[in-house]
Amino acid sequence: MKTFLNPIIPGFHPDPSICRVGSDYYLATSSFEYFPGVPIFHSRDLIHWKKIGHALTRDSQLDLRDAGDSGGIYAPTLRYHNGIFYMVTTHVYAKGNFYVTAKDPAGPWSEPIYLNQGGIDPSFLFDEDGKVYLTTSQNMQSEIDLATGELLTEPRQIWAGSGGNDLEAPHLYKINGWYYLLCAEGGTHHGHMITIARSRSPWGPFESCPNNPILTNRHRAGHDVQATGHGDLFQAHDGSWWIVCLAIRTGKTHFPKTHHLGRETFLAPVTWDADGWPIINHSGTLDIETEAPRLPHQPFPEESPTDNFDAPTLSPEWVHLRNPKPEHYSLNERPGWLRLKADANSSRKQQPTTCLLRRQTDFECTASTLLDFKPTEEGQEAGMLVWMNSRFHYRCFLSIRSGRLHASLLKQIGDITHLANSVEVDTLSGPYTLKVEANSESYAFSIETSNCQKIDLGTGLVRLLTTEVAGGFTGMMLGIYANSCASPTTADFDYFIYNS
Incomplete structure (x- = not known):
């Protein structure tokens, strides 16, 4: 059988x-x-x-x-x-x-x-x-x-x-x-x-x-x-x-x-x-x-783990948190890149308003993206999300802190918002590769500069984002976002890779 x-x-x-x-x-x-x-x-x-x-x-x-x-x-x-x-x-x-x-x-x-x-x-x-x-x-x-x-x-x-x-x-x-x-x-x-x-x-x-x-x-x-x-x-x-x-x-x-x-x-x-x-x-x-069913196997062509954002429309793997504003997403303003835009003071409490997410389908996987982002003031950020819901998630992102560009890891666990790490990076060393490596126990976050310098930002426990802790009826999502608590900002993403 x-x-x-x-x-x-x-x-x-x-x-x-x-x-x-x-x-x-x-x-x-x-x-x-x-x-x-x-x-x-x-x-x-x-x-x-x-x-x-x-x-x-x-x-x-x-x-x-x-x-x-x-x-x-x-x-x-x-x-x-x-x-x-x-x-x-x-x-x-x-x-x-x-x-x-x-x-x-x-x-x-x-x-x-x-x-x-x-x-x-x-x-x-x-x-x-x-x-x-x-x-x-x-x-x-x-x-x-x-x-x-x-x-x-x-x-x-x-x-x-x-x-x-x-x-x-x-x-x-x-x-x-x-x-x-x-x-x-x-x-x-x-x-x-x-x-x-x-x-x-x-x-x-x-x-x-x-x-x-x-x-x-x-x-x-x-x-x-x-x-x-x-x-x-x-x-x-x-x-x-x-x-x-x-x-x-x-x-x-x-x-x-x-x-x-x-x-x-x-x-x-x-x-x-x-x-x-x-x-x-x-x-x-x-x-x-x-x-197994006794039907003849008819697999579909294997899909690439890399989305280069070269198609005229987004893959059906991508979804938004609630209804998106179409003008916040562009595949043609910078050909070969996905541009995300965030309005001035657009941030909803504990969550970004401009983001794309895809389902995590494997316990062990790696997700990475190439981000070109030049924030001009504090309150503007862009990066990657590990998302269960608005009260339980991790964010790995670039932003301005004390007038300098930083790569940071933020953990949102219930009503606790914790900036776990923030490392200054050279503004001339972009664009930056952001990476999340997952196993059944933890998520590990890192950023790599254009001259191949890797900075480990830390880890987050999987257990803190499980349904048994976070509640609800959904599941883990991985993705990219841009956000602003200040002036409008724009972030460009060259690709997104999901490898299991």
Whole structure:
């Protein structure tokens, strides 16, 4: 039996939802306060995935200006019906549930159609008789008018779950004459689990699976894979059944185990017992090494670890913190360089307003960039970010201190802002290479001048940026930024390299 290594989409990619069109597979994950929202992936073999774009790319679709840490876009559901892709999701603390449509999952996607049903984690079922059902957390359900989003029935709970807390992530399926309701319980941390029930009617009554939960690692203390849940069931084009779900990898951290890469997307096989109930991964548990699909491998061309900023548009790997100002980012003002601009006194509390971030996908990795930056006054800075959220992050940057150019390392840990190191550098020795070297224990920061002089700025503990310390629902991001608490400033970046 051939195996593969989970996760199929590493790094901060939680709440996966999948749909198949012929022999092509498309997958969406949640994105929270990052813009553009809801990354979309494509695969032909379920193992190799390529990010092809985002569903929410315009301010008119997604306004994140007031979204706090771990606010914004929660779990999406991706479905395909009669030649149209549907992505339904929740903008928490704002406009609630809505959906967008597209003929091409790479975009463009339509303007939102809002749904007058509360809860989170919305999901659609397109039934054989033409009816469309909307199900949200607490397994509340209504029938909707697909053209307008209008509710055709009053929402009502169709199953109270198996007894776990935080009943969420519902997906209703029609399989062999049964309506199966898959959902998550136990909260999205170490008690996470997937449960299922079925009925002959979409309105119930629903019979709980006698083997619930059908997936959990909550009893496997010390296992590297934890928090398994929030799944989406599907049939491959060869007839086999599978599930995508989220889980975390705790890596090689000491007890108590922590995680910082975020909740990631995993894949597991599904079989069916004699009574018609699904069995996940033959054991109801999840592992790194897992039985592989028997589909022919169709990998995508390997992408370069270096982004030279030579393309006319940014790679879909890059995201912004909330909605960006387009005029703050330029790929053509200095060809071959990315120019970041910061307005006068533009800094939000504890975070930059002009930045680009990408997900950290490996415990051990190195990120570096070449920065050309000439600040003229104190309060202007540019450099690299190791970012969990606005209250927990590290910044390695250039700035003016006491009239001299300095390379500095700043640590933001909760309400403690600590300038860990600041070293004067020669203003004539730029541009400067900034580097972050990561392992499961720490981040090491350094700067190198144009004459190859390397300055070690210090290290920061991974543990202080883990979800268990920092809270929230996101994962570690690496990136570049420019900021100003004074006059406007401009910083140029020649490349960004991410090596695992």
